[in-house]
Amino acid sequence: MSGALDWLRRWGISVWSLVAGLSTLFVFRRGLPNVALIVGYLLLLWLLVAVLVQVRGTLAASERRAHRLVLTATEYSIQTLYHGVLLFLLPAYWASTTLTSPNVLFFGLLVALALLATFDPWYRVLVHPYPWAGNVFFLVSMFGALNLALPLVRVPPFGALQIAAWTAMVALTPAICRERGWSWIYGAGATMVAGVGLAILVSLGRVVIPPAPLFLAQTALGWAVGSVESLEPVLRSVSVVELRERGLVAYTAIYAPAGLLQPVEHVWRRNGEIVNRVSLSPVQGGRREGFRTFSRKTAFPDDPVGRWTVDVVTASGQLIGRLRFRVVP
Numbered sequence: 001m002s003g004a005l006d007w008l009r010r011w012g013i014s015v016w017s018l019v020a021g022l023s024t025l026f027v028f029r030r031g032l033p034n035v036a037l038i039v040g041y042l043l044l045l046w047l048l049v050a051v052l053v054q055v056r057g058t059l060a061a062s063e064r065r066a067h068r069l070v071l072t073a074t075e076y077s078i079q080t081l082y083h084g085v086l087l088f089l090l091p092a093y094w095a096s097t098t099l100t101s102p103n104v105l106f107f108g109l110l111v112a113l114a115l116l117a118t119f120d121p122w123y124r125v126l127v128h129p130y131p132w133a134g135n136v137f138f139l140v141s142m143f144g145a146l147n148l149a150l151p152l153v154r155v156p157p158f159g160a161l162q163i164a165a166w167t168a169m170v171a172l173t174p175a176i177c178r179e180r181g182w183s184w185i186y187g188a189g190a191t192m193v194a195g196v197g198l199a200i201l202v203s204l205g206r207v208v209i210p211p212a213p214l215f216l217a218q219t220a221l222g223w224a225v226g227s228v229e230s231l232e233p234v235l236r237s238v239s240v241v242e243l244r245e246r247g248l249v250a251y252t253a254i255y256a257p258a259g260l261l262q263p264v265e266h267v268w269r270r271n272g273e274i275v276n277r278v279s280l281s282p283v284q285g286g287r288r289e290g291f292r293t294f295s296r297k298t299a300f301p302d303d304p305v306g307r308w309t310v311d312v313v314t315a316s317g318q319l320i321g322r323l324r325f326r327v328v329p
Helices: 002-027 035-061 065-096 104-118 120-126 131-153 157-170 173-180 184-204 240-246
Strands: 215-223 237-239 248-255 264-270 273-279 291-297 306-314 319-328
Touching (some): 065 104, 104 120, 104 131, 131 173, 173 184, 240 319, 248 264, 248 306, 264 291
Parallel strands (some): 237 319
Antiparallel strands (some): 248 291, 264 273, 264 306
């Protein structure tokens, strides 16, 4: 009995937090999050982190129990905010992630940090003693939230990547100044320059970041006959004879925030090699059922047998989603 009580004291709150967080994922409906809520979370998180880095040394060295309690409460509040922000981000990034593409890496990072923030014993051992680990939590949470929120106010996903990266780095100024003993002017200048570097880095590595909040609301692959409304779906395997006689249509409905105008492409690949790149009408956000686009292909290589994909990508190359089919003899 005592062993069970000890386990509950150590892990009970964490397990309950995990269950509550997972329940939000199950009830999540694919809709756009509230930008005001995201900004409010981030402002509160930034203020608490800024306060903590200024008073942590004094409170930690104090022998007064009240001071240690204040420090513990502040650290726990920051951990709770990390947990809340990350769980808030997961459904939107999950909708935008293609599991067979490199952008699953960023989603995996969000999941790992969310789990770490959920389980208090792990967080106390792996994050509390190391300021750099807290900085990683802060940077990823801030970047992920801004990258999701900015397109909600009509900033294109590629621009949102760069602005979010620069802002997240600059927001680390209080922590960097405290750790390095720099003045605020020098620290702000250093983080601004570092922010430019981080913005360039995420721009170059944009393929590993899902284009949230864009995602595929609906996809279909059909024969190139009739209209898109009467599209006749095809199976995952298509014979060469049927392919040459009928051609194929890749249909996609892309969900985007209201007011966003985003150019997209369909990239047809055979065995990983690009066969065609089709520019489509820019996605106009705001439609709950998604903005409908399609590309029609009737000309195929002499030997079309193999594994085919149709990637739906933004003009900057971020993958929104993917259709797959196989051509057999």
